[in-house]
Amino acid sequence: MLSHLRHPNLVLFLGAVIDDGPLWIVSEFMEGGSLEDFFKAKKRQRKGKPFRPLASDVLRWLTDFARALCFLHNACPCIIHRDLKPGNLLLSAEGHMKIGDFGLSKIVKGKMQQDRYEMTGRTGTLRYMAPEVMEEESYSEKVDIYSLAFNVWFMCTGERPLELYMRQVTSAFKVDEMTKHLREGLRPDVSRIQPAIAALLVRCWAQDPDERPSAQELCDLLPSLKDEIRLSAKCASKAPMPAGDKSCSLQ
Numbered sequence: 001m002l003s004h005l006r007h008p009n010l011v012l013f014l015g016a017v018i019d020d021g022p023l024w025i026v027s028e029f030m031e032g033g034s035l036e037d038f039f040k041a042k043k044r045q046r047k048g049k050p051f052r053p054l055a056s057d058v059l060r061w062l063t064d065f066a067r068a069l070c071f072l073h074n075a076c077p078c079i080i081h082r083d084l085k086p087g088n089l090l091l092s093a094e095g096h097m098k099i100g101d102f103g104l105s106k107i108v109k110g111k112m113q114q115d116r117y118e119m120t121g122r123t124g125t126l127r128y129m130a131p132e133v134m135e136e137e138s139y140s141e142k143v144d145i146y147s148l149a150f151n152v153w154f155m156c157t158g159e160r161p162l163e164l165y166m167r168q169v170t171s172a173f174k175v176d177e178m179t180k181h182l183r184e185g186l187r188p189d190v191s192r193i194q195p196a197i198a199a200l201l202v203r204c205w206a207q208d209p210d211e212r213p214s215a216q217e218l219c220d221l222l223p224s225l226k227d228e229i230r231l232s233a234k235c236a237s238k239a240p241m242p243a244g245d246k247s248c249s250l251q
Contacts, residue, residue, distance in 0.1 A: 005071075007068060007071045008096075012027060013027055035090070038091055050157065053155065055197075057095070059226055064097040065089070065097060065152070067219060069215035073141040080143065085127070085151065126175065128150045128151060129143075140209055142214075145214070149205040152197070152200075152201060152204075153193070157188075157192065161188040195232075196229050204218075
């Protein structure tokens, strides 16, 4: 799959070693490391306090993310990544983001009714996985849009989504239990996130996959989202800053 993919926001496949000895995949070097490691390093520098980046950084990553998914989902046949998480989102030296690790990706060759694909198996990382994947039912590329929303929440807050919930259930974890709670509306709190981005996340992790925007729709929405956030930031800059508040992040 990787050998046929070329896009500025996908980690570039350069070759493979398949002769004697270990098997190797050779790809471009991403100087910035993974998004997960980037945030961990920032948290250490802040002595354990979560790092919350500027809106401009989040919007740049979100744009890169949406463009990559648009390319994958519009490929013929469609490609669903299925394991989107901060550890698989890699940063260049300039701070741009690319999607890597296609080990769980799926090339979709056949469609079912209502644009759902016949793919089963609890694939991916539970924290970022859409409930329809957990239920092992047919699903579409919209599972990647759901995962995008959880990753963007992580970008905005510097915290892993549903962390408290995951700690409570880890000792005797049951996928069915988590699926039930997600179906009942369990989602990360967006009250601390910039309103325009929060509204987009709510759409992207909607319970009904048909209510989630496509990757193409996301790309089309982002210019107006950027303008809205710039206007909000401009208005906020004219307001007096509360005493002790020196934050310039999305929070």
